[in-house]
Amino acid sequence: MNYQLDHLKELEAESIFVLREVAAQFENPVLLFSGGKDSILVSYLAKKAFYPARIPFPLLHIDTGHNFDETIEYRDWWVKELGAKLIVGSVQEAIDKGTLVEEKGYNASRNYLQTPVLLEAIEQNKFDAAIGGARRDEEKARAKERFFSHRDEFGQWNPKNQRPELWNLFNGRKNFGEHFRVFPISNWTELDVWQYLAAEKVPLPSLYFAHRRKVFQRDGILLADSPFIKRRPEEVVEEKLVRCRTIGDVTCTGVWESEAKTIEDIIAEVAISRQTERGGRADDKRSETAMEDRKKDGYF
């Protein structure tokens, strides 16, 4: 008789508890889906949490228009697989309407433009809880994030005004116009995510596995060659065997030289890796507190 869960099962139980708590405490939640492994994991856990009923909230994808093609292909397939409803918030549309202005230049990224589009989608659809796949081990500003993270009526996060979370008790009460961000996989590490996805045999986007791609180097990071990135004259394109460790916009997602063809290969690679997965994210490198500053503005 051994009543001890292994760490993945304990993390799974915790995340499922949090997801059910969202469905119980909020009237109109939404799951933020980026097409990356973390949001795939959260949506997979949501399916388990409510089985055999359907996931009782829609998925929301903030589409920058600068995606890898594979991301959109996978997204549409996965949503069907889950039997879930998908809502798309479009950065391109906001630019076309003139509500947003695009950055120009070599390091131009639409990453910052996701925030206003997300906040608008939340306001328009009257979502009162947005479930995200952020993990505390990702980045130092996230180490203090709550499971239930309170946002004021401007969608902003105030690190000094977060509610203490004790035991299994999550306080989701709020005033009109405010909302919550909820992070069910807060306690998972990158390795936990991969180990779990492998054990559960969850199908993943092909971008995560080694493939040949045209890339070039900038500031020590390999970027995919794409019509969305303006190359400097000295930046030379070459074809390499690479894979993504995180999936974001083409413009700011670094790719890594890798021969990992299966999840097992990836786990072996992550286990001996000497760089964090966000090490390849150009958006984090803008300043030492880049993530903290974006979060205060309402970023994921």
Next chain:
Amino acid sequence: MTSKTQHNTELLRFTTAGSVDDGKSTLIGRLLYDSKSIFEDQLEAVKTATARRGEEGVNLALLTDGLKAEREQGITIDVAYRYFATPRRKFIIADTPGHTQYTRNMVTGASTANVALVLIDARNGVIEQTRRHAIIASLLQIPHLVICINKMDLVDYNQEVYESIRDDFEQFAAKLDVHDVTFIPISALKGDNVVERSQNMTWYEGPTLLYYLENVHIGSDHNFIDCRFPVQFVIRPNTDEFHDYRGYAGRVAGGVFRKGDKVLLLPSGFTSTIAKIDTSDGEVEEIFPPMSATILLEDDLDLSRGDMIVRENNRPEVTQDLDLMVCWFNERPMQLRGKYTIMHTTRQVRCLVKDIQYKMDVNTLHRDLDDKVIGMNDIARITIRTTQPLFVDSYRKNRITGSVILIDEGTNETVGAGMVVG
């Protein structure tokens, strides 16, 4: 779950407490660094930051400083969670600040911990803050306490210094409700007895800190005796395939539930039998804490969020009158005769503070019967009455069914955390 990629490791949650200067951040940095949980880019960032502050080498404390404000002030102002793993266990550290005014953070970090790690500066011995940390660990019923006597390098690794601090602490701890205390002499800065056994303290024969964390027995930290299943969410698919499916989803708070068990439902008092148990791995025969599951009953009864499934011959107390030890979290003091929303398991009701019995001095355990002003970071014993019955156990018996939070109905803030006395 079976797979060749599965690592059969347990999860251990521990909380660290220490004062500003006793080297807590350095110790965590050391654990992460020596267990090779630090990545190159993180280390590079810390090296750059160390140099910017005009210091030499690598300031390990900077690894754990999160927010801009605290990096500037060099202090930790909120609970931060850190992760590392060894082949044996995965660890979650709730890193809490040691300031007087941040008792609330310490209580928060302690609420889910298996182990409390208390740091003592070998030059200062047991001080007020040490006692406060130990008292909070005892109040929050953290099953294991490990006392790290740090900065041994600054007292020449002297055995007598270590032993006298240990004796001091033991004398004080006799008054506390702690059962498992371990002492380890370390130097977080030099690495003695953290991950590697110290060559400078051959007189010490106990485990290193990491060995202790990897091996301390946590299999009995949950309550496996008293069956408690708070209903969290009712699953009704309303599809052709699952037309009659009505499942009660929740997380086991205590005991072992098996298919075929006769159960009692609270508050209705009806009895039924467990027809089926669904989990993320499909149907199973039995469930135990802290599993999330869905229970199906043989009878069609009315059961909803906030209700509880228990065994007929082992019931929690069903009551509207509760005695609580509370820790207060808000600038606005607790209001005698004040009304608050109370969350207990998945149940939310309202309550009235009927009596403030005493305020406890968290440094001395002294009970002050006259001071009834309960402000930020105070700990007090109070009596409340709720609008609806709650199904409670004493906190000592079950940390889940014995705990509550109080919510201000005006601001919606969590203003207090309470533990059921009994």
